[in-house]
Amino acid sequence: MTTERRHDIDWLRVIAIGLLLIYHIAIIFQPWALFVGFIKSDESLEALWTPMTMLNVWRIPLLFYVSGMGVYFAMRKRNWKQLLLERTKRILLPFAFGIVAIVPLHMFIFQKYYNMPLDYYAGQAHLWFLGNIFVYVLILLPLFYYLNKLGNGKIKSVLTSLMGHPGGPLLISLFFVIEVLLVKPQLFALYAQTWHGFFNGFLAFFFGFLLVYIGKAFWQTVLKWRWLYIGLAIIMYGVRYVLFGAEAPGYLMAIESNCWIFGVFGLGYKYLNKPSKTLNYLSKAVYPVYIIHMFVLYAGAMLILPLEMPILVKFICIVAFTGLGCYLIYEFIIRRIGFLRPLFGLKWKFGKAEKQKSILEY
Template identity: 30%
Template sequence: MARHYGMDWLRVGAFGLLILYHIGMVFVPWNFHVKSSHVEDWTTLPMMATNAWRLPLLFVVSGYASRALLRRSVGVGGFLANRSWRLLVPLVFGIAVIVPPQSWVELVTKYHYATGFPYFWLHDYFRFGMLDGIVLPTWNHLWFVGYLWVYTVVLAGLVALVRTEVLQRLFDRAFAGWGVLVIPMLWALAVHAWWFPMAGETHALVDDTMAHFMYVPDFLFGFALARSEPALAALRRYWPVAAVLGLAGFACVVTIEYRWPPSVPTPRWVYRPYGAAHAVQQWGTIAALIGLADRWLNRDAPWRAMLTEAVFPFYIIHQTIIVVVMFWLLPLGLSGNAEFSILVAATVAGCWAFYLGGRAVPLLRPLIGLRAR
């Protein structure tokens, strides 16, 4: 398999957008670990521009990357061992060290937890139970890493037990031409508009049926796409149509959000139309972005290798930086624009420091998701 630089750039962009989205979570009227005093209903509208497709896209590009990793591995066992090491070690480290400040800030700001962070980390965090309604310990934003490992185990079992070349040929036939737009969009419509209208995700793995119904097919689609020139050619050809569908779905989502903002109860009859618009925006945008990446971004650049390596450490640390910095900003009484600007600057600087510092120390590299030298 030749390396697809366009998918690398898409992965970098998707993770960068996710970090910006989590900064936005401080200002929207949705639940988050810490909230600014400048929460406004209108902030949900720009967030909705990416809400439908940012996470499904991450699972698609992760599936795509898994195909290349499998090709470079010594059998399915070697692939699973490598992925388990690269995912589970940072996950355990993140749960034990990176995530605890988020839980402490949430307890202090929402439930008036009275003791400092050292006491919380040593006495309360590893209680394996509830504290003021918060499960401790927890993985918070690192749920993505846990889900990705579980899906990787499923994929390894599938590759070991099934003749994947037969499935690949079926995929090439089904997703050539218009099938690459129609089939995934029909599945997304069934999930979001029929089976689980307006359902939320729990990120708790065992009771997150709706999320698995979307993310497992997305992950497997990316895996098959990595060896499917007919599907890539179709995405490259039909990306303008996909983009129009994605924008139309987003327009419907914005209309409904504007009519029924978070402060206004939403009638139940709106759930299915909203879910349908969400589904169309979701796959239309993903298909358009892959088509654009394949057509225009499939070329290397000097910063590509470093950015591709850096996105996972950035993902591990970014939310803790956001939550802690926002906690420090709360007593200062700054404007919303000032808070947002400081959060962006601090998060970017902190992520680079975490990545560059961890990369330079051999013992720290596996903890932040990097290959051992």
């Protein structure tokens, strides 16, 4: 099993969570925000919907791919019992804590903003992602350890051969096409707490593991052909936007989704696979920030939306408020208070000499 440190995968996780925050803020300025449980601005910035429709077919699947890769790296130093214990502490504990203590915070803000009776509401909300990942780990762990036990056998050899060809990664898209044809989602990008989201995430998580398991063949392919995949994605997005008003048939969106992701993997492998102090910090911060970002975002919306200022300035202010608020809460509360750390997926111990580790090792 390779011990190569993959800084690009760390970076892609950080970038994907950053895009998630901005995407969620952009929802506030869409006419349909209330229908998905978001605070809604009285004025709309519908121009944001154009880049949002490009992002929404691949941003969540990318996170599932990267999460599957994370399991592979975590398996380097752990047997199945140790890994299951680690995943329970790192995923299930923050998931359970978030449901009862974090989600109710942004629901209180929502109720206050709309002058609703304040009521305690515990639910998955944006944390559905963590619940899915833990289930995937439980289901797939036996298969993952079995594949590792086989070593460089026939299965790995066949996969390496396939992924060494530019059409190899595109074959992966066929599984996602089959998923949408069978599940028939109402909207492709409706992932949260849907069967489509579950099975799409399951496939991405499984193939994420597989792509690092087989070695460098896949990465050399996406490195060489990254502009082919991005070009295909741009063409398919253009067709989708012009002919279908952003919601094309699911099988086309499944292919487009993976083309974006393979192109992003190629770009990341070329430009991001290097260590940095910034990455060391962000790779640990990104998980707690993901957990808390919704109530910080809602607080920013509650304070900023009523102000008299141009709508674009409001959007920028909420982005800044959310980013700064998440940083302050992470840096001065979550990171420094020992008993809080495991509730947000961090290790108990904190000190000046604490070694920053890649999130892939968790």
